[in-house]
Amino acid sequence: MTHEHGHQTTTHEHAGHGHDHGDHAHGHGDHAHGTGLLDKVRHGLSEMFGMHSHDHADSADEALEGSARGMVALKVSFTALMVTAFAQLAIVYFTGSVALLADTIHNFSDALTAIPLYLAFVIGRRAATDRYLYGYKRAEDLAGLFIVLMILLSAIIAGWESFRRLLDPQPIEHIGVLFGAGVIGFLGNELVALYRIRIGKEIGSAALVADGHHARTDGLTSLAVALGAVGVWLGFEQADPIIGILISIAIFGVLRTAARDIFRRLMDGVDPEVRTQVEALALQVADVERVSSCRVRWLGHRMRAEVSVQVDGRMTVEQGHAVGDAVKQRLVEGVQHLTEVAVHIDTATTHASPAPVG
Numbered sequence: 001m002t003h004e005h006g007h008q009t010t011t012h013e014h015a016g017h018g019h020d021h022g023d024h025a026h027g028h029g030d031h032a033h034g035t036g037l038l039d040k041v042r043h044g045l046s047e048m049f050g051m052h053s054h055d056h057a058d059s060a061d062e063a064l065e066g067s068a069r070g071m072v073a074l075k076v077s078f079t080a081l082m083v084t085a086f087a088q089l090a091i092v093y094f095t096g097s098v099a100l101l102a103d104t105i106h107n108f109s110d111a112l113t114a115i116p117l118y119l120a121f122v123i124g125r126r127a128a129t130d131r132y133l134y135g136y137k138r139a140e141d142l143a144g145l146f147i148v149l150m151i152l153l154s155a156i157i158a159g160w161e162s163f164r165r166l167l168d169p170q171p172i173e174h175i176g177v178l179f180g181a182g183v184i185g186f187l188g189n190e191l192v193a194l195y196r197i198r199i200g201k202e203i204g205s206a207a208l209v210a211d212g213h214h215a216r217t218d219g220l221t222s223l224a225v226a227l228g229a230v231g232v233w234l235g236f237e238q239a240d241p242i243i244g245i246l247i248s249i250a251i252f253g254v255l256r257t258a259a260r261d262i263f264r265r266l267m268d269g270v271d272p273e274v275r276t277q278v279e280a281l282a283l284q285v286a287d288v289e290r291v292s293s294c295r296v297r298w299l300g301h302r303m304r305a306e307v308s309v310q311v312d313g314r315m316t317v318e319q320g321h322a323v324g325d326a327v328k329q330r331l332v333e334g335v336q337h338l339t340e341v342a343v344h345i346d347t348a349t350t351h352a353s354p355a356p357v358g
Contacts, residue, residue: 069199069202069203070117070121070199070200070203070205070208070301071118071121071122073195073196073199073200073208074114074117074118074121074196074208074211075114075118076195077111077114077192077195077196077211077215078111078114078115078118080188080191080192081107081110081111081114081188081189081192081215081218082108082111083188084107084184084185084188084189085104085107085108085111087181087184088104088107088181088185089104091174091177091178091181092104094174094177095174095175095177095178095181101161101244105154105157105158105161107185107189107218109150109151109153109154110150110154110189110211110214110215110218112150113146113147113150113211113214114211116143116146116147117140117143117144117146117147117207117208117211119139119143120139120140120142120143120207120300121140123136123139124136124137124138124139124140124300134299134304135299137299137300137301137302138299138300139300140205140207140300140301141206141207141262141265141266141298141300143207144206144207144210144258144261144262144265145262145266147207147210147211147214147258147262148210148255148258148259148262150214151214151251151254151255151258152255154251155248155251155252155255156248158244158247158248158251159244159245159248159249161244162241162242162243162244162245162247162248163241163245165240165241165244166238166241166242166244166245169237169238169241175229175232175233176229178225178226178228178229179226179229179230179233181222181225181226182222182223182224182225182226182227182228182229183222183223183226184222185218185219185222185223185225186219186220186222186223186226187219188219188222189215189216189218189219189222190215190216190219192212192215192219193212193213193215193216193218193219194212195212196208196209196211196212196215197209197212197213197216198212200212203301203337204298204301204302204303204336204337205300205301206261206262206264206265206298206301207262207265208301209261210257210258210261210262213254213257213258214254214258216254217250217251217253217254220250221247221250221251224243224246224247224250225243225247227239227243228240228242228243228244231243265298268297268298269298270296270297270298270303274296274303274335275294275295275296277334277335278294278296278305278307278331278335278338279291279294279307281330281331281334281335282294282307282309282327282330282331284330285309285323285326285327285330286323286326287311287312287315287319287323288309288310288311288323288327289309289310289311289312289348290309290310290348291307291308291309291310292308292309292310292344292346293306293307293308294306294307294308295307296338299340301337302337302338302339302340303335303337303338303339303340304338304339304340304341304342305331305335305338305340305341305342306341306342306344307327307331307341307342307343307344308343308344308345308346309323309324309327309343309344309345309346310346310347310348311323311345311346311347311348312347312348313347313348315347320345320347321345323345324343324344324345327341327343328341328343
């Protein structure tokens with residue numbers, strides 16, 4: 001008997017199960033947390049410093065959990081960067097440092113990029129509709145595009161202010177305070193960068209990772225401000241605007257990396273190793289003879305795979321469905337960030353047909 005049938009997952013994202021798989025880099029799930037004050041404090045510290053232990057069997061909906069973790073990361077980092085930026089703004093007023101002003105502008109822009117990204121996480125949690133059949137997860141990548149534009153804007157503003165101050169030098173005061181502000185800015189931004197990048201990688205969010213690299217550049221440029229203060233202290237008055245120009249160049253470097261990553265997400269780009277892994281895992285399932293086709297795409301911080309596998313043409317429809325379920329089970333459990341799998345069953349007619357009777 002020869003047959004062919006499609007096998008897809010649309011109403012629930014885990015083959016044969018009533019739950020999704022999600023965001024953690026190690027492919028584990030939701031957690032059962034106590035409701036007491038001590039448990040809440042422990043959970044909060046775990047979210048901030050990554051001390052969670054995960055049990056795959058406990059997963060209920062990691063895609064939603066990943067969005068929630070991204071939102072927590074944005075709220076924490078937004079608060080930290082705004083405090084740092086306002087502190088630096090006050091020091092700019094007293095010191096007149098254009099390098100610190102450039103760094104402060106970048107800090108404000110970095111903090112403000114958390115707002116559209118936060119909204120994108122909220123929108124991305126909405127269910128699919130008759131018009132948006134894949135849901136709203138792409139909102140996250142659109143927010144990443146906004147982050148790229150903000151990085152570009154901050155680079156242009158910082159470069160212009162530094163160039164203007166280079167042509168019209170202004171005296172720098174309170175050099176010791178300026179140096180301290182640069183060091184503090186570096187430490188604060190680097191902590192935010194580490195936090196954003198770690199959470200972004202764990203949940204598969206290119207936009208959050210890009211925002212983390214944005215913060216890291218802030219940290220490095222804050223350190224450059226401190227070095228500029230040292231240069232002024234040593235008698236090189238133009239050190240401050242020159243450092244400001246170098247800050248702008250550094251921002252353009254981050255812009256290139258962030259733009260590349262976001263462009264790849266918007267164009268459905270994935271690492272070639274992902275496709276190789278999907279095909280290898282599908283071939284491990286019993287009765288799968290070959291993988292006819294394989295496509296993988298990102299939807300926000302989750303991946304969706306569409307796989308066609310070939311089986312013996314003598315299988316029944318029920319047996320073919322069982323193979324499709326097994327393939328989806330294997331892929332969701334084995335591929336990081338993959339939560340949606342559509343499997344199509346192709347049949348192979350490699351066996352000779354019986355001779356006609358009579």
